[in-house]
Amino acid sequence: MAGFAPPDSFRSDASALQLFPIRFERIGTDRFLVGNMVGDMEEMTATELDRLCALDLTPGDGLYERSFEKLFIGTVDQRARQQLLALRLRSRLSFLRAATPLHLFVVTLRCEHVCPYCQVSRQSQDRVRYDMDQATASKAIDIALSSPSPLIKIEFQGGEPLLNFELIRWIVVTAKQRAEPLGKQLQFVITTNLALLDDAVLDFCGEHGVLFSTSLDGPRDLHNKNRPRRGQNSYELAVAGIGRIQERLGPDWVGALMTTTEASLNRVEEIVDEYVRQGLDGMFLRPLSPYGHAIKTKQFHKYDGQEWLQFWKRGLRYILEINKSGRRFPEFYSALMLRRMLSDEPIGYVDLRSPAGIGLGALVYNYDGTVFASDEARMLAEMGDRRFELGNVREHRYRDLVLSDTLVSAVAESLTQTAPQCSTCVFEPNCGADPVYHHATQGDLLGIKPLSEFCERQKGVITHLFELLEHSPEDAAVLRMWAS
Template sequence: MAGEYIAMSREEVSDFASGRLTVDYDLYSDLKAKHFLIDADTDVAVDLLALKVRTKLAPLANFTGLHIFVTTLRCEHSCPYCQVSRANDDKREFDMTEETAMRALDLVFRSPSPTIKIEFQGGESLLNMAMIRFIVAEALRRNETAQRNLAFVIATNLAILDEEMLAFAREHGILMSTSLDGPADLHNRNRPRPGKDSHEKAIDGIRRARTALGHYNVGALMTTTAASLSRVREIIDEYVRLDFGGIFLRPLSPYGFAIKTKTYAAYDQKKWLDFYFEGLDYIIDLNLDGHEFIEHYAAMVLKKMLTPLQTSYVDLMSPAGIGIGAIVYNYDGTVYASDESRMLAEMGDTTFALGNVHDKDFADIMLGDALLNPLEQSFAGSVPGCSWCAFEPWCGAEPVFHHATQGDFVGKKPLSSFCTRNMAVFRGLILRMEANPDIKRMFERWANIV
C-alpha cells in the first residue's frame, strides 16, 4: 500500500505467513527493511507506513482536476474505432453553446482542486474553435479571483489546424494532444478522412504546433487496432522518428463505434498483451542502447509500485477516477463521470450520466447516487477478488468498464479483461526488474518522470 514490494517464492511466503521465518533467513532483513515485518526492535515502521499511505491518498482531497469540454461532436474523420460516435461535420446542433459553457464553468470552479486542467475534446474540437476561445477567455476571467493553477489542452487530429488557431494557443500557453497510430499506411487505414491524408496532416500539424508552442507542448496518443498487433516495433519507430519522448501502448476500449463495428471483438486480451510486451521489450532495448524513451502505461504503474505517490490516470485509481479524477461536460450540457461514460451513453446506456448543467448544481452532480454508488461499490480494497489480491495497491477500480462488459460495477475479476491485463502487466514489470538491475534503475527513472 505504501509503495514497496518484495518478490518471494511460494515456500518463503508460506514460511513467513506461518511464523517459521526466523532472523537467520536472508529474507528477514529485507522484509523488515521494507516494512512487511515488524519485530520487538521495530519502533518507527507503523508510523512511517501511515505517513506514506496518507501521502498516497492525499490527492483525493483535491477532487476533480481534469475537466473535459466536448466543444462539438462534429468530425471530418470517420475512424471505425471511434469511441465517441461522432456526427457529420455539417451538423451544428452538436456544438456546445455559450450558455452551456458558462454553466459548466460554474461547476469547474466549484471543484476544490488547486490545479484545474480544461481539456477540449470532440468530435474534432477545433471545428468549434469559437467555443474554445470563449471558454478560455471566460475561464481566465474567473481565475483572476479563483487563483487556481489553470491549464488548457486541445485534443485534436490537427487536420484543420490553421495559423490563427496556433497563434491563439501560443498566446494562452495551450498544449495540444493529437492521435498518431503509427506509420502512414496504418494511421491512414485506422483514421480515414476525405483525401486519405490523415497521417500527412497529423505530421504536418505536429511540426507546426511544435514550432509555435514548443517541442514538448505537443503530445500524441495511439490506438491499437487488429491491424496494429503485428507492427508494434514500426509504431514505436514512428514515435522515435518524430522525436517523442515516449509512447502509450493503449488497449482498445469497448465503447462507441468500436463496438458497433465489432473492432473491439477483433482481438482478445492475450493478443494485446503479446503486442504490449513485444513493444515494452523493444523500448527497454532502446534504453539499454542509450536512447531514452518511455512506455507511459508502465511508467504510471511503476509510479504506484515504486513511489509513495499516486497516478492521476483514471484507470489506475481506487476509489475509481470517475468524477473525482476527471469529469466530462458534453456539448449539450450533460455531465458524465468519464469519457468512457459518455461513450457508453452514446450507445444508449446512461448509467453514468450525472445530470445536466442546466438543471443540476455541483452538489447534485458530485454527491448524487449516479456517482457515489459506483465509486463506493467498486472500491478495490473491499470488493471480491481485489481485496485479497497482492496487486490491489497498484490496480484501479473500473466501474464503467465492468458495467459495460459484465453488467455490474464490480465485475467478476477472473472474467475481466481489465484484471487479466493488469495482472499480466504487474507481473511482467516485476519479472523484468528482478531479472536485471539496469532495468530496475530504468524503471525507477520512469516512475519519477510521469
C-alpha cells in the same frame, strides 16, 4: 574491561514478531509474488512464504531482513512500522484532498474523420446542432472552478474540437478571467486530429499556453487505415500538424496517443519508429476501449487481453533498447505503473485509482450540458446506457454532481480495498477500479474479476515490470528513470 554480551542476546524473540497484512499470488512453479497493503512486493518460494506466515524468521537468515524491509512483519511492542504503513497509505490516497482536477468539455460531436474504432457517436461536419453553445460552456466553467483542486485542467474533446474553435477561444479567455480572483491555476489541452490546424489556432494557443494532444497510430498506411477521412490523408495532416506545433511552439506542446487495432499487433516496432521519427517524447501503447463505434464495427472483439499483452511486451522491449542507446523515450503506461509501484506519490490517471477516479478525478460536460462521471461514461451514454449520467450544468452545482446518488453508489460499489477478489489480490494496491469498463463489458460495476480483461492486462503488466526490475539490472535502470 566489560565483556560483550553473547550473540543470542541480540536475537529477536520470534514471539515478539507480528505479521502485517499481506497478499500473495503464484507466478511460477515455486514462485510467489508477495505484497503488502501499499504495493511493496517481493518474490518468494513456497517454503519462504510458509516461513513468513508462521513467523519462522531469525535475524541474519535473509528472509527476516527482506520481510522487515517490505513491511511484511513488525514487532508487537513497537508501533512505528504500523504508523509508517498508515502514513504511506494516506499519501497514496491524498488525491482525494484535491478532487476533480480534470474537466473535459465536449465542444462538438462533429468530425471529418470516420474511424471504425471511434469511441463516441460522431456526427457529420454540417450538423452544427451538436456543437456546445456559449451559455452551456459558461455554466460548465463555473462548475469546474468550484472543484476544490487548486490546479484545474480543462481538456477540449470532440468529435473534432477545432470545428468549434471559436467557442474554445471564448472558454479559455473566460475561464482565465474567472479563475484569477479564485486563485486557481489553469491548464488547457485540445485533443485534436490536427487536420484543421492553421496559423490562427497556433497563434492563439501559443499566446494562452494551450497544449495539443493528437492521435498517431503508426506509419502512413496503418494510420490512414485506422483513421480514414475523405482524401485518405489523415496521416499526412497529422504529422504536418505535429511538425508545425513543434517548430512554432516547441516540442513539449504536443503529445500523441496510438490505439492498438488488430492491424497493429504485428507492427509494434514500426509504430515505435514512427513516434521516434516524429520527434515525440514517448508513447502510450493503448488498447481499444469497449465503447461507441469500436463496438458497432466489432473492432473491440478482434483481439483479446493476452494478444494485447504480447504486443505491449514486444513494444516495451523495443522501447527499452532505444533508451539504452541514449535516448529518453518512455512508454507512458509503464511509467504510470512504475510510479505506482515504486513510490507513494498519488497519480492523476483515473484508471489506477481506488476510490474510482470517475467524478472524483474528472467530470465531462457534453455538448448539450449533460454531465458525466468520465469520458468513457459519456461514450457509454452515446450507446444508450446513461448509468453514469450525473446531471446537467443548467440545474446542478459541483457539489450536487459529486455527491449524487449515481456517483456515490458507483464509487462505493467499486472500492478495490473491500471488493471480493480485489481485497485479497497482491496487485490491488498498484491497480485501480474501473466501474465504467466493467459495467460496459459485464453489466456489473465491480465486475467478475477472473473474466475481466482489465484485470488480465493489469496483472500481466505489473508482473512483467516487477520481473524486469528484479532480474534485469539494465532494464531496471531505465524503468526507474521513467518513474522518477
